Amino acid sequence: MKAKWLTASLLSVGILTAVSGQASADTTEIHDIQGATHQSSYVGKTVQQVEGVVTFTYKLNGAYYFHMQTPDAKADKDSRTSEAITVYTGKYSQDVKVGDLVSVTGKVDEYYIEGYSDKRTMDLPVTQINARDDQGGQVAIKAENVTLPKAVQITKQNLPKSVIDNDQFTKFDPNEDAIDYWESLESMRVAVKDVKAVAPQEYGDVITVLKSRHTDTKNGGVLFEANDANADRVQFKLFGDNVRDYNVNTGDEFNGTIEGVVGYGYSNYKIFTNIENMQKTYKQGKATQETTKLKASKKKVTVGSFNLENFSNNTAETSNAKAEKLAHSIANSLGSPDIVGVTEVQDNNGAKAGDSKANESYERLIKAIEEAGGPTYQYVNIDPENNQDGGAPNANIRVGFLYNPERVSLKSGAPAGDATTAVGYNKKTGLTVNPGRIDPTNEAFEDSRKPLAAEFTADGKDLIVIANHWNSKGGDTPLFGQVQPVNLASEVQRQKIANVVSDFVSDVLAKNPKANIVSVGDYNDFQFSKPLQTFEKAGMANLIHKVPTNERYTYVYQGNSQVLDHIFVSKSLKNGAKIDIVHVNADFTEQAGRASDHDPLVAQVKLK
Ligand SMILES: [Ca+2]
Ligand SMILES: [Ca+2]
Ligand SMILES: [Ca+2]
Ligand SMILES: [Ca+2]
Structure with a gap:
């Protein structure tokens, strides 16, 4: 309730x-x-x-x-x-x-x-x-020049560790609830000694935890888990010049005491302080952008997943630097997967005007990947109806695929689908339209992206890949907000989407239990969420469970490292499947190489 x-x-x-x-x-x-x-x-x-x-x-x-x-x-x-x-x-x-x-x-x-x-x-x-x-x-x-009141020290002893609120504001207990703790210090002078960043600087905010606290991820972040929202994050809002250019990345340290005053903005309590107070205690951490450890294999197919964060052919909105970084990530960091499911590809002119054609956006990316040393990909796409799939107005974000024609081909025979035709499956001939959108007129997808299914052939074997970008978490109430417990309002639509996509794969698997299916994308939800568990029950194993815990995140939201991007495989592919999340973005500022807000991931499967 x-x-x-x-x-x-x-x-x-x-x-x-x-x-x-x-x-x-x-x-x-x-x-x-x-x-x-x-x-x-x-x-x-x-x-x-x-x-x-x-x-x-x-x-x-x-x-x-x-x-x-x-x-x-x-x-x-x-x-x-x-x-x-x-x-x-x-x-x-x-x-x-x-x-x-x-x-x-x-x-x-x-x-x-x-x-x-x-x-x-x-x-x-x-x-x-x-x-x-x-x-x-x-x-x-x-x-004038009166002695300032003494700053309250924020310490391991007084900062609530695990509870944000557990009594819906009926009890004001700063010793137990972090939301009450910060309120008891509202506007006051505080001091905190020795902290470490759990996210890259964003909007002039630096989010930390006490240095004495354990962290979970390889770069020093903290994992958002089913029963742990990391109540003890300590957020700073910086004042001064160029605070949004301050290059702080996950794992960076601040050794010494930082003083400030407690404020609140954008759903969080924050310590307001001058940037100099952070700079003088700063020590760079060890986070570095990584390259996949998966080794290419002639006998196996690799499928990547990458949210490109609003990529178009409008250079005023998508810079060449961003295009180059995304291309480098695909060509090198991800090891040029045979197929890449991409999300947030915008139409050619981005948010500037309507018209949903995206051929130039794909061509721009493909050329940049080639220049970064990757293969010459081809793309699979269905243009959505103008302004029907959500995202920035007139930008028409959609999902699609890049594929390396030297490794796989788009299965021939079926005609290409369009924005409103639902893809089906025939045991003998495969997808009824290729590519095709999954039940695109279903109300589950109102103002959201329609999943795209495409059937590829590799070494004479068929592989259905689905690209997803489920509705965002917009509408959920914030952790440190006025609605307690938190209301996951956006989950209602994601559950409907999960049901529709589950119905599609269930139909394929009922007709062909050995079908090779890989489903990738930005699901905007966690491996332990109800919508994703629904999808697993339809016969799709989430490979995220195979990722070592300290690497299990593709996104950092308000200092919480979490998985929003997943790769699921059907039963025939599960054994021996490998997965790698390639941490090149979520822990880093743009200066440090970030190209998108999401980390990409890649899986390797052996087709049956
Ligand atoms: Ca309480
Ligand atoms: Ca008092
Ligand atoms: Ca107050
Ligand atoms: Ca547009």
Whole structure:
């Protein structure tokens, strides 16, 4: 069941009766406003002359903010109540600086400062005082160069390890729930010593864990698992120049103490700090881009899978550098697989205009692979109907195949399918259209990619390959969000898609139990998820289970290493099948060589 935190917390603290008389002019302290709760009981009230020391000043999206914190001598004895608050001053910067003791008058608000368009229904708000002088607010400086309140040390002892929330906000227990822990420190000065990055820098954020904590992956990341969302990740939001160009990769270390203030944005609590504080403690880690260990074999077929992250022939949107890096990955890092299932191939002009033809996009990639030393691939594609398959408007992302004609051929006989014709299977002749889309008019695929099936021939044997790009996780509520437990809203459609693709392979396997089938792509879900377990039950073994645990990820989301891209094989191919995830992207920034947000993978099978 999902519970709205707002309702739960309102009920639990009984704020409807708790506030009367608290907002008198000279006694209101920040910890009164914050309370031991996510939702201030002062919302909507004007507070007068609240005092605090300015600890951090910044500008976000054209608006000015500062954090102020109660001097230590006046703090309450309750570690659950934050002693700091965010002050919003609007379009004009108040002339305050770090170390000023200020007195602030303004209206208390729980505000969604920074986030996606759905932040009001997904995220947690930040308690702030609106001190805009054009809205009745006032900020007065009482003293300068005041000693800053002591930073709270974030340590292995006090940082919750495994629970984000386990009580739907009915209990405010910062010792147990990470979501309450960070809220108890909201806007406050904190310090953390010795951390290591579990993701590459992105959008100016660096996500870490304490250095003393074990990590799971070969490059130093932490795995997202069925019962472990790594509650103890520590995220930094960097301020300063060129923070989005800061080259931090998974496994890099920060040795020393980093101080900052706690904020929240884009679904996560973050420590706001200046980039210099990270730079002066930085030590490069050991992560390097790798090359597949699978050795080519004349008797076996290799099938790769690669999400190209919006690749088109529009050089204003897809740079030559990106094309070259993707091509190098396919030709060299993946060892030029005989067949590559590709996702997020856009139409020729990308998002610039409609028209879903993609011949130039494929030709661009094929030429780049050739120039990178790979074979001259051919491609298999069905153009979708314009703007019917989701993704960026007018870009018409779709799945397709590259294949090396020196190694495999597209099986002849059946006509090519089109955007709306469903592919079927005949035991004697194979796919009824080749290539063909799987049940493309089924409502399961509304505004999403239709899987593409193609039948190849290698050494006289037939192989059906399916390329998938199931609907994204958009719509799921965030881990550190207002809906607890997390609501996997997007799984509903993926389950429908899983059922349709499962029906297709079940039909093939019923007619031909020995059929060679490989299904690849970006399934946008985990090996332990219900949709992917459904697909396994249809007779498709997920080769991901064969990948060593420390390499079992193709994507890093908010510091959690996870598998979204999978390769499944039918029973006839399972024995002896090999798989390798080739880590060239997910752990790395663009400066370090990232070409896509996903790592590619490759499997090797012996056709029966
Ligand atoms: Ca307190
Ligand atoms: Ca708060
Ligand atoms: Ca709890
Ligand atoms: Ca287009």
